[in-house]
Amino acid sequence: MPYDAERLHEVPDDPLAAIDYCYEQGWTDGLPVVPPAAGRVEEMLGYEGRPPETPIARHPATGLECTVHAAAVNAVMAGCRPEYFPVLVAAFEAMNEPGFNFHGSTASTGGSAPLLVVSGPVTDDIAMNADVNLFGPGNRANATIGRAVRLILMNVFRMVPGISDKSTQGHPGKYAFCIAERSRGNPWPLLCEEQGYPDGVSSVTVFAGGGFCNIENHGGNTPEQILGTVADAMANYGCITLGQSVVVMAPEHMRILAGAGWTRRQAQEYLFAHARRSVEGMKSVGKHRDVEYGRQHGEEGAHPLAADGHFHRGLGPDDILIVMGGGDAGGHSSFIPSWSRGRGSLMQSRPIGVCIDCE
Numbered sequence: 001m002p003y004d005a006e007r008l009h010e011v012p013d014d015p016l017a018a019i020d021y022c023y024e025q026g027w028t029d030g031l032p033v034v035p036p037a038a039g040r041v042e043e044m045l046g047y048e049g050r051p052p053e054t055p056i057a058r059h060p061a062t063g064l065e066c067t068v069h070a071a072a073v074n075a076v077m078a079g080c081r082p083e084y085f086p087v088l089v090a091a092f093e094a095m096n097e098p099g100f101n102f103h104g105s106t107a108s109t110g111g112s113a114p115l116l117v118v119s120g121p122v123t124d125d126i127a128m129n130a131d132v133n134l135f136g137p138g139n140r141a142n143a144t145i146g147r148a149v150r151l152i153l154m155n156v157f158r159m160v161p162g163i164s165d166k167s168t169q170g171h172p173g174k175y176a177f178c179i180a181e182r183s184r185g186n187p188w189p190l191l192c193e194e195q196g197y198p199d200g201v202s203s204v205t206v207f208a209g210g211g212f213c214n215i216e217n218h219g220g221n222t223p224e225q226i227l228g229t230v231a232d233a234m235a236n237y238g239c240i241t242l243g244q245s246v247v248v249m250a251p252e253h254m255r256i257l258a259g260a261g262w263t264r265r266q267a268q269e270y271l272f273a274h275a276r277r278s279v280e281g282m283k284s285v286g287k288h289r290d291v292e293y294g295r296q297h298g299e300e301g302a303h304p305l306a307a308d309g310h311f312h313r314g315l316g317p318d319d320i321l322i323v324m325g326g327g328d329a330g331g332h333s334s335f336i337p338s339w340s341r342g343r344g345s346l347m348q349s350r351p352i353g354v355c356i357d358c359e
Contacts, residue, residue, distance in 0.1 A: 009021075015035075018035040022077070027151070027155055028151075029150050029154060029175060033079075033151070034076055034077050034078070034079050036073045036074075036077050041073055041076055043082045044072035044076055044085050045069065045085075046082060047086055048068050048072070048085060048086065049355070050355065051068070052067060052068050052069035052072070053069065054067060054068045055067055056068060056071060057093065057096040057102070058096060062157070062158065064156060065156075066156045068089065070156050071085075071089060071148075071152060072085065074152045074156065075088055075144075077148075078144045079140065079144040079147065080141075080148055081140070081144075084126055086122075087116070087126070087145055087204055087352055088152075090350040090353070091114070091149060091350070093350045094204060094350040099346040100208065100346065100348050101208070101340075101345040101346075104339075104340065104345065105339050106153055106157070106165060107159060107166060108167075108339070108344075110167070110210070110344075111167035111169055111170045111171060111174070111211075112208040112338075112340075112345070113173035113177045114206050114208060114209070115177045115207045115209035115246060115336055116146060116204055117179055117180075117204070117206075117323060118145075118178070118180045118181065119180070119181040119191035119192040119195075119202060119203050119205070120200075120201065120203055120352070121200060121202055123180035123181070127139075127140075128142055128179075129142050129179075129180060130179070130181060130325050131184075131326065131327055131328075133327070134180075134182075134248070134325045134326045135212060141178075142180065143178075144176075145176075145178045146173075146175070146177050146178030147175060153165075171210065171212070172212075173211070179248070179325055180325070181323040181324065181325060182324045182326070186324050187254065187255075187257075187258035191203065191205065191321075191323055195349050197351050201352070201353075201354060202351070202352040202353075203350065203351055204349065204350060204352055205347055205349040206348055206349075207336070207338070208339035208347075209246060210239070210336065210338065211337075212334055212336060213233050213239070213336070214334055215233050215334060216332055218331040220256070222260065226253045226256050226257065226333075227267060228274060230247055230271060230335060231270070231274035233335045234271065234275035234313045235274075235276055235313055237277065237282075237287065239313070239335075239337040240276075240277055240282075240311065240313050241338065241340070242313075242315060242343050243314065243319075243337065243342065243343055243345075244314055244319040244320070244321070244338045244346060245313060245321065245335060246323075246335070246336040247321065247322045247333065248322075248324070248326065248333060248336075249267075249323070249324050250325075250331065250332050251324060253331060253333050254324045268317035271317070271322075272312055272313070272316060273312075275312060275313040276310040276311060276312045277311055278311075279310065279311065280309075282311055288311075315343075321347060
């Protein structure tokens with residue numbers, strides 16, 4: 001969408017009629033949007049230092065570009081406050097990285113949605129929810145930032161359901177899929193710190209995620225019991241691929257890990273070692289395919305992780321992103337599988353409010 005400051009619409013003065021006008025233009029995700037009045041868009045642009053015509057993401061298949069201005073228009077329609085805008089901009093800059101596979105992850109039958117994991121002080125600055133009902137409704141920042149992602153995908157990049165978005169079933173995250181990493185009571189370094197960003201700099205990590213999987217374990221009291229439950233969910237036949245994973249540990253489960261002195265790295269290594277299925281089991285359900293997993297052990301070109309007769313989820317511990325989130329009470333963690341049967345999309349991160357390409 002090229003930048004055109006003069007391309008204005010004559011919208012009815014009546015608020016309900018203005019909302020209907022947005023429906024008529026095809027600008028919505030099925031829910032009502034905030035009509036993007038010029039003054040609101042300008043206020044949004046005030047949180048981005050680059051010119052409005054600056055591209056922040058480009059669709060490799062169509063050549064369509066999202067400018068700062070186009071992102072601001074859709075952020076207004078989604079209901080974002082202006083101070084949320086740097087998170088949205090950073091998210092699209094992350095999705096613009098080649099490894100994310102912008103086109104495939106938004107167009108294919110797999111039905112993924114960009115999951116945003118926001119980490120660092122910005123989560124408190126804009127009052128994001130990292131606590132109770134983390135993936136649910138009720139928080140404006142989480143809901144509207146996530147929704148703005150979808151509106152941009154539809155309105156700017158024309159990823160329209162049933163036309164260019166061919167998701168077989170989709171999932172509710174295609175409306176909004178945005179969470180904050182919880183810092184309160186977190187025994188591990190925050191994700192933005194482990195990613196190597198300077199003190200005080202927040203980050204957003206984007207992941208082409210499938211449907212949410214709740215992992216319940218109220219009885220386990222050791223790291224092995226808790227992580228064994230998570231690993232089993234990660235390795236279920238319906239989800240296991242060579243793709244990456246996001247695991248959100250509930251505080252109740254995290255206290256068990258931290259109480260035993262486990263680090264994030266130890267948890268990643270345990271999950272990778274145990275999130276696996278046998279070659280024979282994979283064959284029994286028709287998920288052993290040479291194109292993805294290589295040949296059987298002992299044959300030239302065999303997949304290196306099948307040497308012991310098993311396939312693991314992912315290629316190594318680094319393929320598992322673990323963060324803490326959710327309310328204090330309840331043994332409910334979550335696993336979000338990756339899009340695609342192989343490694344079609346790899347998660348990417350960007351600092352928020354820091355222009356990497358402006359040097």
